[in-house]
Amino acid sequence: MTDGIQDDSGRWLYRELVRLGLPAAKLFDDAGLDAAHRRGEVRPPWSARVSISAAAARLLDDPCLGFDLAGTIEIAEQGVFTAALVHAPSMREMLETALAHLHLWEPHARLNVESNASSTRLYYTHDIDDPLGAAVETQISLVAMSSILVHRVPALRSSLTLGFACAPPKHARCASTLERLEVSSRFHQLRWYAEIPTAFVDEKLPGAHPVVSKLLHERIEQEHARQRHQSSFLERLRTVLREGFDRRWSAGDVAAALDLSTRTLQHRLKAHGTSLTQQQTLVRIELARRLLVSGAHTIEEVASRVGFDSLAAFSRFFRRHTGLAPSSFRSANSRK
Numbered sequence: 001m002t003d004g005i006q007d008d009s010g011r012w013l014y015r016e017l018v019r020l021g022l023p024a025a026k027l028f029d030d031a032g033l034d035a036a037h038r039r040g041e042v043r044p045p046w047s048a049r050v051s052i053s054a055a056a057a058r059l060l061d062d063p064c065l066g067f068d069l070a071g072t073i074e075i076a077e078q079g080v081f082t083a084a085l086v087h088a089p090s091m092r093e094m095l096e097t098a099l100a101h102l103h104l105w106e107p108h109a110r111l112n113v114e115s116n117a118s119s120t121r122l123y124y125t126h127d128i129d130d131p132l133g134a135a136v137e138t139q140i141s142l143v144a145m146s147s148i149l150v151h152r153v154p155a156l157r158s159s160l161t162l163g164f165a166c167a168p169p170k171h172a173r174c175a176s177t178l179e180r181l182e183v184s185s186r187f188h189q190l191r192w193y194a195e196i197p198t199a200f201v202d203e204k205l206p207g208a209h210p211v212v213s214k215l216l217h218e219r220i221e222q223e224h225a226r227q228r229h230q231s232s233f234l235e236r237l238r239t240v241l242r243e244g245f246d247r248r249w250s251a252g253d254v255a256a257a258l259d260l261s262t263r264t265l266q267h268r269l270k271a272h273g274t275s276l277t278q279q280q281t282l283v284r285i286e287l288a289r290r291l292l293v294s295g296a297h298t299i300e301e302v303a304s305r306v307g308f309d310s311l312a313a314f315s316r317f318f319r320r321h322t323g324l325a326p327s328s329f330r331s332a333n334s335r336k
Helices: 009-019 025-029 045-062 065-070 080-086 092-104 129-150 155-157 174-179 212-248 251-257 264-270 277-294 299-305 312-323 324-332
Strands: 111-113 119-126 161-163 184-186 193-197
Touching: 009 045, 009 092, 009 312, 025 045, 025 119, 025 264, 045 129, 045 277, 045 312, 065 161, 080 212, 092 111, 092 119, 092 129, 111 129, 119 299, 129 155, 129 161, 129 174, 129 193, 129 264, 161 277, 193 251, 212 251, 212 277, 212 299, 251 264, 264 277, 277 324, 299 312, 299 324, 312 324
Parallel strands: 161 184
Antiparallel strands: 111 119, 119 193, 161 193
């Protein structure tokens, strides 16, 4: 297992796909992930996990799949970020930790707090192009966070309310997650949120050890530094890839644009737990989605901009990684 913020998410997700009877290996391959990600040795990129979750939801025709997946998460198996929440000495510090460091756990997630004298709401949003992927990931996030809250403050179980911007789950396996959580749930809400009585915010939490809390926060700061270093290299690489797709750049061309040899580029990518193929896939999907949503280019032009010589090849690639044809994705995400 790697030493990270959410170390075992690849192995957990692969295990759950198998449990659901889905082609787990193919879904991982389509997202550009390999055996090391499936075994939990390398943490999968967040965008790849979202892609897999959304593809699984489409295969099952289950827009509430996140409830099922969230129900299998064990707090004791989670990484440093969850441990820091569990060991917070007060509810306020738990919320402050979540606000400050959530992006390490969920890079595309945002958490906002609105409070008055009687209640405090934590609003979740995900900056994800795929609405289904955003819904599934928010279901997972909201239920997981709520599980931590009631684990830490059992008295919250009778006063915690969850708001879901989706319909109630139809499948029993998804509905059972909420039944086990035993909290109030509201569906068809305009936003996703967890609401607690404000009186709990300044409550001291039992069992918190200040030394453990300090060590966990130091580990999180180390992760901040690691991700800043990683982001610098990967962002430079992704910028080069965006510029090079329509020029049909080879691996050597990409390495030269970064002032590296091809071998050094490969070693750097391996050290970051990724590969050139995986990064090309992630950037292609990101760029294709953005161009399709903008409406400024035909689908044929989008195919060429992301490095495909034929519309058919692009369509197969896009459908394999998103579950939708390019035209369907554009229609579903068109800007009114």
